[in-house]
Amino acid sequence: MLAEGAAQLDAEQAFSGHPSIWWEVYNLMRCTDPPCNLGPHCWRDPVGKKHYKLKSHHLRSLIMHVQDGLTLKTHDDIPEEIREQLYAEEQ
Numbered sequence: 001m002l003a004e005g006a007a008q009l010d011a012e013q014a015f016s017g018h019p020s021i022w023w024e025v026y027n028l029m030r031c032t033d034p035p036c037n038l039g040p041h042c043w044r045d046p047v048g049k050k051h052y053k054l055k056s057h058h059l060r061s062l063i064m065h066v067q068d069g070l071t072l073k074t075h076d077d078i079p080e081e082i083r084e085q086l087y088a089e090e091q
């Protein structure tokens with residue numbers, strides 16, 4: 001919980017001009033359904049259903065994509081670039 005709070009505060013400070021964007025991204029990427037032990041934020045691979053832990057730099061780059069016009073409504077909308085980062089870090 002402490003780490004999550006720190007990450008949120010971090011994002012809040014970095015994107016203080018766009019609080020609703022970071023809130024939406026953090027909220028969407030919160031690990032649920034069912035939650036795993038990697039969280040608090042995960043990307044669920046729509047194909048393999050596997051969870052990939054999202055660190056604050058992943059969340060930050062997602063927020064930047066959203067600011068650039070990406071529509072992020074589901075985990076299917078995660079850009080290829082971020083998926084590749086997550087796959088690479090997994091290995």
Ligand SMILES: [Zn+2]
Nearest residue numbers: 031036042051
């Ligand atoms: Zn998870």
